[in-house]
Amino acid sequence: MNGNFSENREELRSLRRGWSGFSCRRVVLWLIRWTIGFAFIGLFAALFPGMSWLWWVGIGFAMLTPVTAMASQWLVSRKLRQVESALAELQEAMGELEQD
Numbered sequence: 001m002n003g004n005f006s007e008n009r010e011e012l013r014s015l016r017r018g019w020s021g022f023s024c025r026r027v028v029l030w031l032i033r034w035t036i037g038f039a040f041i042g043l044f045a046a047l048f049p050g051m052s053w054l055w056w057v058g059i060g061f062a063m064l065t066p067v068t069a070m071a072s073q074w075l076v077s078r079k080l081r082q083v084e085s086a087l088a089e090l091q092e093a094m095g096e097l098e099q100d
Contacts, residue, residue, distance in 0.1 A: 012084045016077065023073050030069065034062045
């Protein structure tokens with residue numbers, strides 16, 4: 001039975017490592033997305049001078065998206081740690097039961 005717990009804990013560790021790689025990918029995509037977005041804002045603001053307020057909207061959204069990405073990273077990491085901890089406790093309790 002303990003082998004199954006070890007497999008599950010290793011799978012959780014693997015999931016956490018994959019999640020950190022995923023977050024790096026998200027940062028790169030964020031940079032690409034906002035580079036393109038600001039290029040369009042610059043083009044639009046040059047064509048329509050009254051629309052220069054779009055820069056501020058773009059900056060606001062550009063700052064908001066990494067905050068939400070970091071918050072989701074933190075939440076998922078916390079949940080994965082909680083699951084790993086609960087699995088370790090369950091493994092310990094099962095070991096105690098097997099000894100009795």
